[in-house]
Amino acid sequence: MNAEKIPDIIIGRLPVYLRAIQRMADNGIKTTSSQELGEHVGISAAQIRKDISQFGEFGKQGTGYSISYLLDKLKEILKVDRKWDVALVGAGDMGHALARYQGFTNRGFQIVMIFDNSKDKVGQKIDNFTIEDSEKMVERIKSAGIKMAMLTVPAPAAQSVADKLVQAGVRAILNYAPISLNVPNNVKVQYIDPATHLQRMTYYL
Amino acid sequence: MNAEKIPDIIIGRLPVYLRAIQRMADNGIKTTSSQELGEHVGISAAQIRKDISQFGEFGKQGTGYSISYLLDKLKEILKVDRKWDVALVGAGDMGHALARYQGFTNRGFQIVMIFDNSKDKVGQKIDNFTIEDSEKMVERIKSAGIKMAMLTVPAPAAQSVADKLVQAGVRAILNYAPISLNVPNNVKVQYIDPATHLQRMTYYL
Numbered sequence: 001m002n003a004e005k006i007p008d009i010i011i012g013r014l015p016v017y018l019r020a021i022q023r024m025a026d027n028g029i030k031t032t033s034s035q036e037l038g039e040h041v042g043i044s045a046a047q048i049r050k051d052i053s054q055f056g057e058f059g060k061q062g063t064g065y066s067i068s069y070l071l072d073k074l075k076e077i078l079k080v081d082r083k084w085d086v087a088l089v090g091a092g093d094m095g096h097a098l099a100r101y102q103g104f105t106n107r108g109f110q111i112v113m114i115f116d117n118s119k120d121k122v123g124q125k126i127d128n129f130t131i132e133d134s135e136k137m138v139e140r141i142k143s144a145g146i147k148m149a150m151l152t153v154p155a156p157a158a159q160s161v162a163d164k165l166v167q168a169g170v171r172a173i174l175n176y177a178p179i180s181l182n183v184p185n186n187v188k189v190q191y192i193d194p195a196t197h198l199q200r201m202t203y204y205l
Numbered sequence: 206m207n208a209e210k211i212p213d214i215i216i217g218r219l220p221v222y223l224r225a226i227q228r229m230a231d232n233g234i235k236t237t238s239s240q241e242l243g244e245h246v247g248i249s250a251a252q253i254r255k256d257i258s259q260f261g262e263f264g265k266q267g268t269g270y271s272i273s274y275l276l277d278k279l280k281e282i283l284k285v286d287r288k289w290d291v292a293l294v295g296a297g298d299m300g301h302a303l304a305r306y307q308g309f310t311n312r313g314f315q316i317v318m319i320f321d322n323s324k325d326k327v328g329q330k331i332d333n334f335t336i337e338d339s340e341k342m343v344e345r346i347k348s349a350g351i352k353m354a355m356l357t358v359p360a361p362a363a364q365s366v367a368d369k370l371v372q373a374g375v376r377a378i379l380n381y382a383p384i385s386l387n388v389p390n391n392v393k394v395q396y397i398d399p400a401t402h403l404q405r406m407t408y409y410l
Contacts, residue, residue, distance in 0.1 A: 015404035019383060023360075041385045079407040086403070093305050098399065099300040103383055108407065109402040147410055148403065155228075172406035174399060178224060178308055180246045186410050190402040194303065194379060195312040197395040198222035198291070198353065201377035202284040202313065204393050205352055 033064040080108025090152035091116040141168035238269040295357035296321040313327025346373035360384040
């Protein structure tokens, strides 16, 4: 397996496979086929076989894939066979929803600190978290060695916060602010912007 | 312009261009180039020129694109030169955050009704919205002629709610539940699942 050679578009599908396979495992299913997995995720069986074969031989012809083996291997490939600490910046409505979201820990992530620049919010609690002052963000993230962050600040603030996150050593940012970020090549950004997703669908209506 | 012939991957980039161009317009900028736009969105100038040329001639060689013209055309292509009514299903933390989100109306969307199946929540207010009973969902959506919905229910409930939305006439679903949905071919689904996005980045860390 050579990380450099796998196209990003394939990497993007692996978490979707992992999610479906985890669900099968949770339902007590032991084996699956590319056909069955394809029906779950809406991707062709041929594409799934091709994607998975990039990482070696996972299944035997005719007997399908072992769910537990595939689960372990996909987690290993995506490096979520461990738990990543994540910093959350922006304690507005979306920040609150993410802080309280129960769906991270069983998928390799835990929010460990939450920052906001509003003096009214600093010191307040969201469940077990205490909102911390953004002014201490760089120092806190750096000393904790955190590599991942979620950004839920307003768009006009997003680039300057992203710059500080990069300065603090963050290498992966999930950006909820509706603006494209400029970051160095060694930093990954993923975007979540519901209006963009909605607009992608209206074209077809 | 022939909608059938434009690849979906290009359609997926248009909302990102629109977002960047809207921001330029808000900042009083009158013209832009594929080069400048590319720097904003992190896509090559050549790709942008190619994408935009699919829909006709937008710019003159050497003088760049008129922002206001491009804005109008992109909105028209994506059909957000109008306002789409959207139903929201699931009044949990994420549903609350979306109901209160200010970023939809200036991008072509307005949430007009919110449903939940919890008797405790039905009748409660989220800002100006009153949470309605899911049992009335199909009838309400059908009689209002709503074509778009956002789904923020727990994963185990998502498929059955999606089935009801389709039955009610919804043709585009933005799904926040971490599960792939099976819908008829004439229904579009987009997914927002933060853990999937995070896993797509850990691969590179």
